[in-house]
Amino acid sequence: MLMRSRLSGAVALAAAVTLALSACGSGGASGGDGKTFTVWWYEDAGNPQDAAWQDALKDFQAAHPDVKVKFERKVWQQIQDAGAMILNSNDVPDLLEYNKGNATAGAVSAKGLLTDLTAEAAKQGWDKTAGSALTVGTYDSKGLMGPGKVYGIPSYGEYVSFAYNKDMFAKYGVTVPTTMDQLVAAFETFKAKGITPLAESAGDYPAQHLLWGLAVAKADRNWLNGYFGLKAPLDTSAASPLTQAAQTLADWTAKGYIDKKSTGLKAEDAWDQFRSGKAPITYAGTWMVGDFKEKIKSFQWGQFLMPGSGISAGSGGNIWVVPTKAGNKDLAYDFIKLTMDTKRQNLMANAGGVALAADPAAVTDPVGKQVNETFAKLASSDGLGLYGDWPVPNFYQVIFSNTQTLVGGSQTPAQFMEQLKKPYDQVQSSVG
Amino acid sequence: MSTAPLSHAARKGYLRYLAPGALGFAVVVLVPFVMNIAISFTAWSGIGTPTFTGLDNYQRLIHDEMFWSAFAHSIWFIVAMAIVPTALALVLAAGLFDYLEPRFGPRVSSALRAGFYLPQVLPVAVAGIVWSWILTPYGALNGVLQKVGIADPPNWLGDTSWAMPSVMLVLVWMQLGYGLVIFMAGMARIDPQFHEAAELDGASWLTRFRHVTVPQMRPEIFVVLLTTTIAALKVFGPVFVLTKGGPGDATNVPSYYSYSNFFGNLQVGYGSAIATALTVVVIALTVVFIKIQSKAEGA
Secondary structure, three states, X not given: OXXXXXXXXXXXXXXXXXXXXXXXXXXXXXXXXXXXXXEEEOOOOOOHHHHHHHHHHHHHHHHOOOOEEEEEEOOHHHHHHHHHHHHXXXXXXXXXXXXXXXXXXXXXXXXXXXXXXXXXXXXXXXXXXXXXXXXXXXXXXXXXXXXXXXXXXXOEEEEEEEEEEHHHHHHOOOOOOOOHHHHHHHHHHHHHOOOOOEEOOOOOOHHHHHHHXXXXXXXXXXXXXXXXXXXXXXXXXXXXXXXXXXXXXXXXXXXXXXXXXXXXXXXXXXXXXXXXXXXXEEEEEHHXXXXXHHHOOOOOEEEEOOOOOOOEOEEEOOEEEOEOOOOOHHHHHHHHHHHHOHHHHHHHHHOOOOEXXXXXXXXXXXXXXXXXXXXXXXXXXXXXXEOOOOOOOOHHHHHHHXXXXXXXXXXXXXXHHHHHHHHHHHHHHHHO | OOXXXXXXXXXXXXXXXXXXXXXXXXXXHHHHHHHHHHHOOEEOOOOOOOEEOOOHHHHHHHOOHHHHHHHHHHHHHHXXXXXXXHHHHHHHHHHHHHHHHHHHOHHHHHHHHHHHHHHHHOXXXXXXXXXXXXXXXXXXXXXXXXXXOOOOOOOOOXXXXXXXXXXXXXXXXXXXXXXXXXXXXXXXXXXXXXXXHHHHOOOOHHHHHHHHHHHHOHHHHHHHHHHHHHHHHOOOHHHHHHXXXXXXXXXXXXXXXXXXXXXXXXXXXXXXXXXXXXXXXHHHHHHHHHHHHHHHHHO
């Protein structure tokens, strides 16, 4: 019977921990014979990164005909939840795409589970290729992002921006906003026509990206350094960029720019409202660009950044890491090298992805051209504001669930800030 | 059946057949459970060496509002997984057994029984995802409601006040078939003479249900209530798939809270303490249930 055979989640997880523990000390599963190469990533099949890396796999196989290549596709959430346990077991791949951030890559690097790639990155020139995006792979001994050793290599970049429906903007005489007032005026215009302007999902990750986008648009680099470096307890005053962002998000929902029911919508539901032309604007990461490019056929669309300080939510992409226990590190380096070369970088850019080192002359796809130019501008002007959930373990879940109640109206911006302050200050007092 | 005590050799012979089950139990339940208790006395991120902290995690547990609110939610889950489905299943089983089967034949009643049981067979992840499509603000259910004139139907899983009733509804649907199947099997066991005698005395169906069926079904009702209550206390899958404990912590339950401490906060020691506390509650409840049952049977 289903019910009886279902162990309680907690006990099953305890069992998982036990098995992971009992696996310690025995021989590595991947072996160090140089005969198999195991690589994991979680990019969706056919997205720009996946397209480029699949191409790299082909060349890798050609260059290593006697090596058996084992590729497995994972999901982002899986690595977010169980990444540390996987790296701590002996069943590790030789190379995997890992979630950037203090709470994820930082935490496992501090526990010694990732190979220090500093020397290899310098030798291969990956530090130059990645440029400032390399920050997402660099952690200090406490696992905090920033000056330290290189544990991860990003091969792509990302930022979050508004995507807008050019046809609807033209129809209602709305021009692309460059200030916050113009953005609100645009919202008002659509609202007056009975259209909810901003497609959002607070039942999934997009709303917390919007919150962070609003925060960094009010912030400067100094505030960001303090926030990510856990320099002080969380500032919950009305002047704090995060408090202002929470207030704006609550206001936008109250005014009907964002559908209150977005608390029950998944990311895909919000993207669908935009793709189907129901909502003229959404706030989406560049990981959605390939999808929009492929699926939106009935109207023209474009992007504009959050008006404000010039800082946008965004960073280097998720990173290649080599587990300490990986058996075939040289093969892993060979593969990273392929993903960083011009062929793959151009391929990614032309598929609408954000490459780190594509040759601008070789990027002919108009969408790819725009996103790569925007990212290059953000990167060179110190305009990448990272993501708000990075400083503290489980902050992703904390911000997610509190953003959901903030948008739902059952929590005020002040209460929202208090909920964030508790876990932030707890970690800040032990690290900072 | 012979009641002679087993010889030593015969007992040894039986042991051999128990060994695989005992081994499985030890590997899957006993060893992890003991380790879980041990880990609950430590501060540990899941990697590296745990630090012994004595009863710290339990002290924190006692003062942790989130933990208590998660436990309070368990009461709603007991209503939705044990009480309501058991009561409903009893009425439905009696209806199928007494009314439908004699009139429409065993095929119709077993087809219906299989239909009610289907949600138990479906993987919870699959059923949960389908339900979340149905319950999404612009999903099937609200589409139907709008068609019949309700202009602003609820945001079922996204609204703090609607999320719990919505999850409860899904759980009633999931659990109904379990009790139904057991009760229908139980009803076949009741001596038909009881019903015939009552019928001759002019008892209506409802009176017979109350005074014959329910008292006769007591052992089955006990088993179903016990197993479903335990399932309700340790519920995880439906919450994980439907709401992830949200919005806010409106549908958070102890198992999910333990999980998020294990994997989210990387506070494996604290997560273990929650799991241990949950296990103690489940065992205590089981003992109480069995005591009451044996008392009732002895009376």
